Amino acid sequence: MAIVAQSSKAGRVSRATLAWIVGLLFFFPIFWMILTSFKTDADAVKPEFLIFFQPTLENYLNMTENYDYWRFARNSMITSVFATIFALAVGIPCAYAMAFNPSRATKDVLMWMLSTKMLPAAAVLYPMTFLTKSLGLFDTHFLIIVVLMLINLPVVVWMLFTYFKEIPKEIIEAGQMDGVNTWGEIKEILIPLAWGGIASTALLCFIFCWNEAYWTVRLTTTDAATLSKLIEGNRAPEGLFFGRLSAVSAAAVGPIVVLGWFCQKQLVQGLTFGAVK
Amino acid sequence: MGQIELTSVTKSFGDVQVIPPLDLTIEDGEFAVFVGPSGCGKSTLLRLIAGLEDTTSGTVAIDGEDVTQVSPSKRGLSMVFQTYALYPHMTVRKNIAFPMRMAGLSDDEQKKRIAAAAESLNLTDYLDRKPGQLSGGQRQRVAIGRAIVRDPKAFLFDEPLSNLDAALRVGMRLEITEMHERMKTTMIYVTHDQVEAMTMADKIVVLQAGVIEQVGSPIELYEAPKNLFVAGFIGSPKMNFIEGEEAAKHSAKTIGIRPEHIDVVESGGQWKGTVGVAEHLGSDTFFHVHGTGLAETLTVRAVGNVALKHGDKIELNPRAAEVHRFDQAELRIA
Secondary structure (H helix, E strand, O other): OHHHHOOOHHHHHHHHHHHHHHHHHHHHHHHHHHHHHOOOHHHHOOHHHOOOOOOOOHHHHHHHHHOOHHHHHHHHHHHHHHHHHHHHHHHHHHHHHHHHOOOOOHHHHHHHHHHHHHOOHHHHHHHHHHHHHHOOOOOOHHHHHHHHHHHHHHHHHHHHHHHHHOOOHHHHHHHHHOOOOHHHHHHHHHHHHOHHHHHHHHHHHHHHHHHOOHHHHHOOOOOOOOHHHHHHOOEEOOEEOHHHHHHHHHHHHHHHHHHHHHOHHHHHHHHOOOOOO | OOOEEEEEEEEEEOOEEEEEEEEEEEOOOOEEEEEOOOOOOHHHHHHHHHOOOOOOEEEEEEOOEEOOOOOHHHOOEEEEOOOOOOOOOOOHHHHHHHHHHHHOOOHHHHHHHHHHHHHHOOOHHHOOOOHHHOOHHHHHHHHHHHHHOOOOOEEEEEOOOOOOOHHHHHHHHHHHHHHHHHHOOEEEEEEOOHHHHHHHOOEEEEEEOOEEEEEEOHHHHHHOOOEHHHHHHOOOOOOEEEEOHHHHHOOOOEEEEOHHHEEEEOOOOOEEEEEEEEEEOOOEEEEEEEOOOOOOOEEEEEEOOOOOOOOOEEEEEEOHHHOEEEOOOOEEOO
């Protein structure tokens, strides 16, 4: 430890500089998007107005007046929240069973779940579209909730499994000896003990649901269309309207950025998959 | 009530059979200790009784009722774990109340029993703390408190003292023994420490590789061990084993004699040797004697302080009546 503590000043400065560069690199597109969202569509493509321009709220006003932003936002919220709740409702018992009553097949099951993420989504696009249309589910909240839940379930189960593995098995066994049934073990012992991990998982799942574009764009038209659909809808035969597009994008990522900002600690924990305590 | 009966119980993990067919009865109110070296299957046996492991074949019965297929939560047994296994997110009070809450006892009854348990275990001042703020000994008391409040048919202890320091261990040992005297509830206690087994048990079950080597009271095991393994395992310091000519004199393959049954004499001893190490405990002196020609080292226990040191010549007389004889198959010759 002493050696680390005495690391040279130059080393610290260069590390900090590197961190800032990487940080700015990631931040730049968002900054540019927000900047462009305050330009008119005409100004947005003119090089002379790159940084200095007459800011306008026109794009934002347009968005709520013409595109019904709030309907898309509401759809995003509904589908993401319910998909996350259902993913946890299935994922918690699933991860619990694999963490505390593993069988010889547990590892294979986990790998198989993960392998479903390796299938290109496009491979099942047509079957999915035909199926949902013939079942009358196309463009419904129900469909989007189920799809979002299913595509995130492998990650949810993996994350929960990793967290649950850290709970000593004896504590669960003590619960069994103390007279709780399986549901009691989950409710009274597992969930309170793994609360941090479950929250991280829920947060990450919610963000993935909110940002999902491939299926939400293709399986909705209006009723269940989410913010991803709204952004995608800003294409026109004449080309892209960068000002409007940027405003819509900023308004779509806004809520998730704010949520992420407040939950930074949980998120970092979630992304490191419980490796860092 | 709490009579526990195992009939032809076996347990395999994959292809490995850790418990070959085994029969055992523990009577109501008995303090039974499972003892054996690590990996002998004693903890597995306890977990089979608890229901935390499924039997591969055979039946487990409590008070005559077959519970082989009954879940641990419905067997009416309490368990104290080596790692305490307290609920870290609950206060001591809630930990102790937990099994009662699960059983649906009234709040008043819960309060009464918590107060009584806390009183008897000296935990009254700690009821509102979390387990993380307690010492090892206190945590173990909470675990015991949690076990006693639900008034189980039997208590199962899985090496409960092995995480405590030596002084605390002796204290807790006495407390558990006294608790048993008071409550008269069946207790099954797993340990690898033969001193714990000897001091606490009504009945000791000595296990090796999943096989019961002998079942009996501490004194029976001490006075008449059935085979070499039990003879060597029970008693501290260990019994001396002698083979060859000396054993042949007793018409045995091996003879065993406990350190306390060899007398140190001034002169005219049957056995002669040199003191390797002398351990002076005040009340006793242990000699580790070399060069006797009987075994590499003979351990001798002399009462009081005997002033011999490393390198001194020593003369010994075994008490003929205390010699244990074992045959070719390592079994006791009566």
